[in-house]
Amino acid sequence: MSNNILTQNDIQHVDYKDIDLLKQFINPHGRIMARGKSGLTAKQQRAVEAAIKRARFMGLLPFIQK
Amino acid sequence: MTADEMVMDTNETEVADAVALRIYEIGYHIVPDTKEEELEKVVGSIRSEIEKAGGSFIAEGAPSLTKLAYPISFREGEKTVEYDRGFFGWIKFEAPIMAAQIIEAFLKQNKSFFRHIVFQTVREDTRAKMKAPQLREVKRTDVIKQAPRRVEEVSAPVSEEELEKALQDITTE
Numbered sequence: 001m002s003n004n005i006l007t008q009n010d011i012q013h014v015d016y017k018d019i020d021l022l023k024q025f026i027n028p029h030g031r032i033m034a035r036g037k038s039g040l041t042a043k044q045q046r047a048v049e050a051a052i053k054r055a056r057f058m059g060l061l062p063f064i065q066k
Numbered sequence: 067m068t069a070d071e072m073v074m075d076t077n078e079t080e081v082a083d084a085v086a087l088r089i090y091e092i093g094y095h096i097v098p099d100t101k102e103e104e105l106e107k108v109v110g111s112i113r114s115e116i117e118k119a120g121g122s123f124i125a126e127g128a129p130s131l132t133k134l135a136y137p138i139s140f141r142e143g144e145k146t147v148e149y150d151r152g153f154f155g156w157i158k159f160e161a162p163i164m165a166a167q168i169i170e171a172f173l174k175q176n177k178s179f180f181r182h183i184v185f186q187t188v189r190e191d192t193r194a195k196m197k198a199p200q201l202r203e204v205k206r207t208d209v210i211k212q213a214p215r216r217v218e219e220v221s222a223p224v225s226e227e228e229l230e231k232a233l234q235d236i237t238t239e
Contacts, residue, residue, distance in 0.1 A: 009194070009195075009196035011194045011195075011196065012190075013188065013190065013191075013192035013194075014192070014194070015192040015193050015194065016093070017093070017127070017156065017193065018193060018194045021194045021196070054093075054183060054185070056135075057181075057183060058093055058095065058154070058181060058183055059095065059132075059134035059135055059136060059138050059152070059181065060132070060134075060135060060154075061135050062135040062136055063135075063136065
Protein backbone atom coordinates (compact mmCIF):
# COMPACT_ATOMS: atom_id res chain seq x y z
CA MET A 1 0.00 0.00 0.00
CA SER A 2 1.22 3.45 -0.85
CA ASN A 3 2.04 5.97 1.85
CA ASN A 4 0.23 8.81 0.11
CA ILE A 5 -1.29 10.75 3.02
CA LEU A 6 -3.38 13.04 0.80
CA THR A 7 -5.08 10.23 -1.12
CA GLN A 8 -5.61 8.14 2.01
CA ASN A 9 -7.43 10.98 3.75
CA ASP A 10 -9.20 12.14 0.57
CA ILE A 11 -7.66 15.63 0.66
CA GLN A 12 -8.31 17.57 -2.56
CA HIS A 13 -6.74 20.93 -1.64
CA VAL A 14 -3.64 21.71 0.35
CA ASP A 15 -3.85 24.85 2.46
CA TYR A 16 -0.82 26.73 3.74
CA LYS A 17 -2.54 27.17 7.11
CA ASP A 18 -2.71 23.41 7.77
CA ILE A 19 0.63 23.29 9.52
CA ASP A 20 0.17 19.84 11.07
CA LEU A 21 -0.48 18.34 7.64
CA LEU A 22 2.44 20.15 6.01
CA LYS A 23 4.82 19.16 8.82
CA GLN A 24 4.53 15.59 7.61
CA PHE A 25 6.16 16.59 4.34
CA ILE A 26 9.23 18.26 5.85
CA ASN A 27 12.17 16.56 7.50
CA PRO A 28 13.56 17.50 10.95
CA HIS A 29 15.77 20.14 9.30
CA GLY A 30 12.75 21.80 7.73
CA ARG A 31 13.52 20.67 4.18
CA ILE A 32 10.79 19.52 1.83
CA MET A 33 10.68 15.75 1.31
CA ALA A 34 11.41 14.38 -2.14
CA ARG A 35 8.56 12.82 -4.07
CA GLY A 36 10.00 9.37 -3.63
CA LYS A 37 9.78 9.73 0.11
CA SER A 38 6.49 11.65 0.37
CA GLY A 39 4.73 9.15 -1.92
CA LEU A 40 2.67 11.93 -3.54
CA THR A 41 1.68 12.30 -7.16
CA ALA A 42 3.46 15.01 -9.15
CA LYS A 43 0.42 17.29 -8.96
CA GLN A 44 0.04 16.82 -5.21
CA GLN A 45 3.76 17.36 -4.66
CA ARG A 46 3.57 20.71 -6.46
CA ALA A 47 0.60 21.76 -4.32
CA VAL A 48 2.36 20.73 -1.11
CA GLU A 49 5.52 22.53 -2.17
CA ALA A 50 3.63 25.75 -2.85
CA ALA A 51 1.79 25.50 0.47
CA ILE A 52 4.99 24.89 2.45
CA LYS A 53 6.66 27.86 0.79
CA ARG A 54 3.70 30.10 1.61
CA ALA A 55 3.70 28.86 5.20
CA ARG A 56 7.45 29.55 5.45
CA PHE A 57 7.03 33.09 4.14
CA MET A 58 4.28 33.74 6.68
CA GLY A 59 6.47 32.44 9.52
CA LEU A 60 4.28 29.42 10.21
CA LEU A 61 6.97 26.91 9.21
CA PRO A 62 10.74 27.29 9.49
CA PHE A 63 13.04 27.74 6.51
CA ILE A 64 15.72 25.80 8.40
CA GLN A 65 15.80 24.09 11.74
CA LYS A 66 18.96 23.24 13.58
CA MET B 67 -11.74 42.88 -39.79
CA THR B 68 -10.27 46.33 -40.09
CA ALA B 69 -7.50 47.61 -37.88
CA ASP B 70 -9.96 49.83 -36.00
CA GLU B 71 -12.23 46.93 -35.27
CA MET B 72 -9.28 44.88 -34.02
CA VAL B 73 -8.25 47.66 -31.63
CA MET B 74 -11.81 47.86 -30.36
CA ASP B 75 -11.91 44.11 -29.91
CA THR B 76 -8.71 44.03 -27.85
CA ASN B 77 -9.99 46.93 -25.76
CA GLU B 78 -13.16 45.01 -25.04
CA THR B 79 -11.25 41.92 -23.90
CA GLU B 80 -9.05 44.10 -21.67
CA VAL B 81 -12.15 45.62 -20.09
CA ALA B 82 -13.67 42.14 -19.68
CA ASP B 83 -10.46 40.91 -18.02
CA ALA B 84 -10.46 43.80 -15.56
CA VAL B 85 -14.08 43.10 -14.60
CA ALA B 86 -13.69 39.30 -14.45
CA LEU B 87 -13.98 38.08 -10.87
CA ARG B 88 -11.39 35.88 -9.24
CA ILE B 89 -11.08 34.23 -5.88
CA TYR B 90 -8.27 35.56 -3.71
CA GLU B 91 -7.06 34.87 -0.23
CA ILE B 92 -5.05 37.22 1.92
CA GLY B 93 -3.11 36.23 5.01
CA TYR B 94 -1.68 38.81 7.38
CA HIS B 95 0.22 39.21 10.62
CA ILE B 96 -0.79 42.17 12.79
CA VAL B 97 1.96 43.53 15.07
CA PRO B 98 1.73 41.84 18.52
CA ASP B 99 1.77 45.20 20.37
CA THR B 100 -1.75 45.88 19.09
CA LYS B 101 -4.41 45.73 21.80
CA GLU B 102 -7.11 43.05 21.47
CA GLU B 103 -9.83 45.72 21.25
CA GLU B 104 -8.09 47.38 18.34
CA LEU B 105 -7.77 44.19 16.28
CA GLU B 106 -11.35 44.46 15.07
CA LYS B 107 -10.66 47.98 13.86
CA VAL B 108 -7.54 46.87 11.96
CA VAL B 109 -9.36 43.94 10.32
CA GLY B 110 -12.27 46.27 9.57
CA SER B 111 -9.89 48.50 7.61
CA ILE B 112 -8.98 45.57 5.31
CA ARG B 113 -12.63 44.61 4.94
CA SER B 114 -13.65 48.13 3.96
CA GLU B 115 -10.75 48.27 1.49
CA ILE B 116 -11.92 45.01 -0.13
CA GLU B 117 -15.50 46.23 -0.30
CA LYS B 118 -14.38 49.54 -1.77
CA ALA B 119 -12.50 47.63 -4.49
CA GLY B 120 -15.67 45.71 -5.37
CA GLY B 121 -14.95 42.45 -3.55
CA SER B 122 -17.34 40.11 -1.76
CA PHE B 123 -16.32 37.92 1.18
CA ILE B 124 -16.34 34.11 1.11
CA ALA B 125 -14.62 33.06 4.32
CA GLU B 126 -12.57 34.56 7.11
CA GLY B 127 -10.29 33.56 9.96
CA ALA B 128 -10.14 35.95 12.91
CA PRO B 129 -6.66 37.08 13.97
CA SER B 130 -5.19 35.02 16.79
CA LEU B 131 -1.80 35.34 18.46
CA THR B 132 0.55 32.89 16.76
CA LYS B 133 4.15 32.07 17.57
CA LEU B 134 6.38 32.42 14.53
CA ALA B 135 8.77 29.73 13.35
CA TYR B 136 11.52 32.37 13.02
CA PRO B 137 11.80 36.04 14.02
CA ILE B 138 10.57 38.39 11.31
CA SER B 139 12.23 41.80 11.12
CA PHE B 140 10.14 44.74 10.08
CA ARG B 141 11.16 48.33 9.41
CA GLU B 142 9.07 50.73 11.46
CA GLY B 143 10.05 54.19 10.30
CA GLU B 144 13.65 54.73 11.39
CA LYS B 145 14.23 51.55 13.39
CA THR B 146 14.00 47.85 12.63
CA VAL B 147 11.91 45.69 14.96
CA GLU B 148 12.01 41.91 15.24
CA TYR B 149 8.80 40.07 15.97
CA ASP B 150 8.61 36.49 17.26
CA ARG B 151 4.80 36.41 17.36
CA GLY B 152 1.90 38.11 15.65
CA PHE B 153 -1.86 38.12 15.28
CA PHE B 154 -2.38 35.87 12.26
CA GLY B 155 -5.64 36.14 10.33
CA TRP B 156 -6.90 35.52 6.82
CA ILE B 157 -9.74 36.52 4.48
CA LYS B 158 -10.97 34.78 1.35
CA PHE B 159 -12.89 36.92 -1.10
CA GLU B 160 -14.00 37.29 -4.69
CA ALA B 161 -12.91 40.43 -6.47
CA PRO B 162 -11.97 41.90 -9.85
CA ILE B 163 -8.31 41.56 -10.85
CA MET B 164 -7.52 45.21 -10.17
CA ALA B 165 -8.81 44.85 -6.61
CA ALA B 166 -6.03 42.41 -5.70
CA GLN B 167 -3.40 44.99 -6.58
CA ILE B 168 -5.19 47.72 -4.63
CA ILE B 169 -5.44 45.50 -1.53
CA GLU B 170 -1.83 44.38 -1.83
CA ALA B 171 -0.75 48.04 -1.96
CA PHE B 172 -2.95 48.83 1.06
CA LEU B 173 -1.44 46.01 3.14
CA LYS B 174 2.06 47.11 2.14
CA GLN B 175 1.69 50.73 3.23
CA ASN B 176 -0.20 49.95 6.45
CA LYS B 177 2.21 49.71 9.40
CA SER B 178 -0.20 47.52 11.41
CA PHE B 179 0.76 44.52 9.27
CA PHE B 180 4.34 43.30 9.41
CA ARG B 181 3.81 40.53 6.88
CA HIS B 182 1.11 39.70 4.36
CA ILE B 183 0.41 37.42 1.42
CA VAL B 184 -2.11 37.70 -1.42
CA PHE B 185 -2.72 34.78 -3.78
CA GLN B 186 -5.32 33.29 -6.04
CA THR B 187 -7.22 30.26 -4.75
CA VAL B 188 -10.46 28.29 -5.23
CA ARG B 189 -13.94 28.90 -3.85
CA GLU B 190 -14.15 25.57 -2.01
CA ASP B 191 -12.95 25.21 1.55
CA THR B 192 -9.28 24.23 1.27
CA ARG B 193 -8.67 23.31 4.93
CA ALA B 194 -7.90 19.61 5.37
CA LYS B 195 -10.55 17.78 7.35
CA MET B 196 -8.21 15.14 8.74
CA LYS B 197 -6.10 15.48 11.81
CA ALA B 198 -2.48 14.58 11.41
CA PRO B 199 -2.07 10.80 11.84
CA GLN B 200 0.95 11.40 14.05
CA LEU B 201 -1.28 13.25 16.47
CA ARG B 202 -3.80 10.43 16.40
CA GLU B 203 -1.05 7.96 17.27
CA VAL B 204 -0.04 10.10 20.22
CA LYS B 205 -3.63 9.97 21.42
CA ARG B 206 -3.63 6.17 21.18
CA THR B 207 -0.52 5.85 23.35
CA ASP B 208 -2.17 8.16 25.85
CA VAL B 209 -5.10 5.78 26.09
CA ILE B 210 -2.78 2.83 26.67
CA LYS B 211 -0.96 4.74 29.41
CA GLN B 212 -4.16 5.48 31.19
CA ALA B 213 -5.59 1.95 30.94
CA PRO B 214 -3.32 0.05 33.40
CA ARG B 215 -3.83 2.62 36.12
CA ARG B 216 -5.61 0.71 38.90
CA VAL B 217 -7.79 2.13 41.58
CA GLU B 218 -5.86 1.98 44.83
CA GLU B 219 -7.44 -0.21 47.44
CA VAL B 220 -8.77 1.83 50.26
CA SER B 221 -8.00 0.02 53.47
CA ALA B 222 -10.05 0.65 56.51
CA PRO B 223 -8.23 1.59 59.71
CA VAL B 224 -6.98 -1.58 61.42
CA SER B 225 -7.28 -1.89 65.18
CA GLU B 226 -4.32 -2.90 67.36
CA GLU B 227 -5.94 -6.19 68.38
CA GLU B 228 -6.58 -7.31 64.83
CA LEU B 229 -3.02 -6.45 63.89
CA GLU B 230 -1.57 -8.43 66.74
CA LYS B 231 -3.81 -11.39 65.98
CA ALA B 232 -2.72 -11.41 62.37
CA LEU B 233 0.93 -11.22 63.45
CA GLN B 234 0.51 -14.14 65.77
CA ASP B 235 -1.13 -16.17 62.99
CA ILE B 236 1.86 -15.60 60.80
CA THR B 237 4.44 -16.41 63.54
CA THR B 238 2.65 -19.60 64.67
CA GLU B 239 2.62 -20.87 61.12
